[in-house]
Amino acid sequence: xxxxxxLVLLSLVVFSLGFSATKTIGFCVSTLANPFFVxxxxxxxxxxxxxxxxxxxxxxxxxxxxxxSQVQDLIIRNVDALVINPVDSDAIGTAVLEANRYNxxxxxxxxxxxMGKTMQHLDIDNSQAGRLIGEELAKVLxxxxxxxxLEGIPGAPSAVERQRGFLEALEDFPDIQVVSSLTANxxxxxxxxxxxxxxxxxxxLDAVYAHNDQMALGAxxxxxxxxxxxEIKVFxxxxxxxxxxxxxxxEMSATVKQQPGLQIQxxxxxxxxxLAKETVEQLVIVPLKLITSEVLSEE
Amino acid sequence: MNHSTxxxxxxxxSHRFFKLLRGEFGLFLILVVLLITFSLLxxxxxxxxxxxxxxxxxxxxxxxxxxxxxxxxTGEIDLSVGSLAALAGVTTAATLVAxxxxxxxxxxxxxxxMGVGFxxxxxxxxxxxxxxxxxxxxxxxxxxxxxxxTGGRPISQLSESFSFFGAGYVGPIPAxxxxxxxxxxxxxFFLNQTKHGVYIRSIGANREAARLSAIPVKKYRLIAFLVxxxxxxxxxxxxxxxxxxxxxxxxxxxxxxxxxxVILGGAxxxxxxxxxxxxxxxxxxxxVIDNGMNLIGVSxxxxxxxxxxxxxxxxxxxxxxxQ
Numbered sequence: 338x339x340x341x342x343x344l345v346l347l348s349l350v351v352f353s354l355g356f357s358a359t360k361t362i363g364f365c366v367s368t369l370a371n372p373f374f375v376x377x378x379x380x381x382x383x384x385x386x387x388x389x390x391x392x393x394x395x396x397x398x399x400x401x402x403x404x405x406s407q408v409q410d411l412i413i414r415n416v417d418a419l420v421i422n423p424v425d426s427d428a429i430g431t432a433v434l435e436a437n438r439y440n441x442x443x444x445x446x447x448x449x450x451x452m453g454k455t456m457q458h459l460d461i462d463n464s465q466a467g468r469l470i471g472e473e474l475a476k477v478l479x480x481x482x483x484x485x486x487l488e489g490i491p492g493a494p495s496a497v498e499r500q501r502g503f504l505e506a507l508e509d510f511p512d513i514q515v516v517s518s519l520t521a522n523x524x525x526x527x528x529x530x531x532x533x534x535x536x537x538x539x540x541x542l543d544a545v546y547a548h549n550d551q552m553a554l555g556a557x558x559x560x561x562x563x564x565x566x567x568e569i570k571v572f573x574x575x576x577x578x579x580x581x582x583x584x585x586x587x588e589m590s591a592t593v594k595q596q597p598g599l600q601i602q603x604x605x606x607x608x609x610x611x612l613a614k615e616t617v618e619q620l621v622i623v624p625l626k627l628i629t630s631e632v633l634s635e636e
Numbered sequence: 637m638n639h640s641t642x643x644x645x646x647x648x649x650s651h652r653f654f655k656l657l658r659g660e661f662g663l664f665l666i667l668v669v670l671l672i673t674f675s676l677l678x679x680x681x682x683x684x685x686x687x688x689x690x691x692x693x694x695x696x697x698x699x700x701x702x703x704x705x706x707x708x709x710t711g712e713i714d715l716s717v718g719s720l721a722a723l724a725g726v727t728t729a730a731t732l733v734a735x736x737x738x739x740x741x742x743x744x745x746x747x748x749x750m751g752v753g754f755x756x757x758x759x760x761x762x763x764x765x766x767x768x769x770x771x772x773x774x775x776x777x778x779x780x781x782x783x784x785x786t787g788g789r790p791i792s793q794l795s796e797s798f799s800f801f802g803a804g805y806v807g808p809i810p811a812x813x814x815x816x817x818x819x820x821x822x823x824x825f826f827l828n829q830t831k832h833g834v835y836i837r838s839i840g841a842n843r844e845a846a847r848l849s850a851i852p853v854k855k856y857r858l859i860a861f862l863v864x865x866x867x868x869x870x871x872x873x874x875x876x877x878x879x880x881x882x883x884x885x886x887x888x889x890x891x892x893x894x895x896x897x898v899i900l901g902g903a904x905x906x907x908x909x910x911x912x913x914x915x916x917x918x919x920x921x922x923x924v925i926d927n928g929m930n931l932i933g934v935s936x937x938x939x940x941x942x943x944x945x946x947x948x949x950x951x952x953x954x955x956x957x958x959q
Contacts, residue, residue: 369936378936396936401879402886406693410930413686414678427792428879431803451792492789520788
């Protein structure tokens with residue numbers, strides 16, 4: 338009899354603890370050196386406040402090794418769920434497996450994990466982003482001209498897809514010629530440097546397409562230094578704040594808004610659903626929006 | 637304290653134990669204070685699971701830092717360790733994909749590490765170029781080779797069994813912690829219990845005096861670079877195993893963390909002073925800070941400031957303590 342009472346009491350305590358304690362969600366972000374992910378972090382913190390859970394944000398500073406350690410630390414920290422923005426799809430695998438081992442649900446954003454079980458992956462259709470920019474670029478150039486491309490991190494799925502979509506869009510415009518396609522690793526500094534080399538090698542250039550706004554903004558600086566702002570049109574992807582103001586100033590022509598805030602908000606909502614034992618979709622594609630000066634003036 | 641070490645070796649034998657205590661006591665104290673602080677701040681910190689987790693997290697830094705201790709003891713520096721780790725990792729992964737033999741893959745990675753370490757040593761010792769420049773150049777060359785070899789893309793799809801070394805366990809103990817433990821013991825023995833250790837230390841303390849005492853100075857300086865190369869290679873293999881993917885960009889900035897661990901551990905950049913045990917403490921302090929802040933949930937931007945500040949304070953306390 339005594340045992341039964343103790344058992345009932347114990348289970349009540351456990352139940353109430355599990356019920357009343359606020360949930361803790363860990364968010365492992367690839368790098369806060371990129372404003373895109375800072376937007377994501379800010380939106381995540383706002384969502385946590387609004388929906389009343391504890392959020393821990395850890396920044397891997399673009400190092401896959403550091404990210405794995407951080408995921409392990411969060412598992413030990415007993416987080417209820419993990420939202421991971423992997424630095425690298427392959428390298429995050431062993432960390433996801435570890436989370437699986439301890440039954441911590443994982444949701445990935447922007448880059449998937451190639452190993453282990455994730456409850457949901459939220460992504461944009463990167464090739465669609467490239468295609469949108471490709472079509473807009475063709476429109477701006479009037480279907481004719483010479484284009485240079487600044488590529489993202491070699492082999493990164495986002496870079497591969499953004500390149501593919503863009504080139505597919507250009508297939509309809511045989512008079513648009515890609516004269517140079519070099520990597521600047523998604524970095525603004527490298528974007529500026531590589532753009533210098535491109536200008537040296539290609540005196541006649543009508544447009545630059547960068548796989549992200551950071552590189553596009555780097556190119557904007559170089560083009561301004563060469564006194565050719567407006568002559569060479571610049572296109573990017575991500576719609577970070579600096580890119581929006583560059584479009585308003587006429588330094589950039591267009592970018593694509595991936596809505597990072599919306600993306601992380603959806604991810605965190607899904608995490609809460611998983612914790613409430615609801616089912617969520619395996620793959621969510623976050624809608625895209627082309628941003629040009631016309632669109633901005635309408636807003 | 638520095639030059640007395642080899643002036644009267646007999647005397648230092650009897651005092652070695654006390655010197656060890658005095659030299660490393662300050663560090664030990666800092667580590668204990670950090671452990672207590674984090675235990676109070678986070679209920680998850682002081683658990684066997686987390687402490688084992690920390691040993692795994694510092695294992696790679698520690699292994700490479702032990703190699704660095706050898707080089708720094710001779711009064712040189714090796715800036716190429718991070719790039720070399722990446723190159724050795726890529727070598728291992730490529731060999732693994734080509735031969736499907738884990739044994740051959742590891743051998744190839746270690747050979748690459750030793751090979752590049754040998755070139756570093758050759759250029760420094762026999763080419764008479766400052767090691768800072770030689771290894772800075774090698775930092776670029778090795779990284780470039782890793783990037784060219786892979787075309788900038790990580791080598792993935794490695795066989796799952798290879799992940800044992802970096803991600804697996806032996807009982808409750810992470811395999812990479814065990815490997816680091818073995819490297820630590822061998823390093824400790826070599827530097828503290830053999831004449832080679834005494835030679836390496838003497839060369840750093842006073843190269844001319846070492847030469848006059850008929851110590852084969854050039855040979856031992858070369859050996860230090862070989863050891864550093866070999867252990868960087870081992871570090872690279874463990875990173876690759878841990879990620880189950882060889883990243884040509886792996887280990888970027890690793891040299892700074894590694895040098896920080898060695899210097900925090902009490903070594904002097906001008907050579908002659910430093911112990912493997914001190915390096916262990918240095919690596920542990922850095923590892924505990926990283927882990928502890930993650931567990932408490934210190935905000936991302938703030939972490940780097942806190943870490944820098946704690947390291948500075950630690951070095952200051954240590955300096956005052958050992959005088």
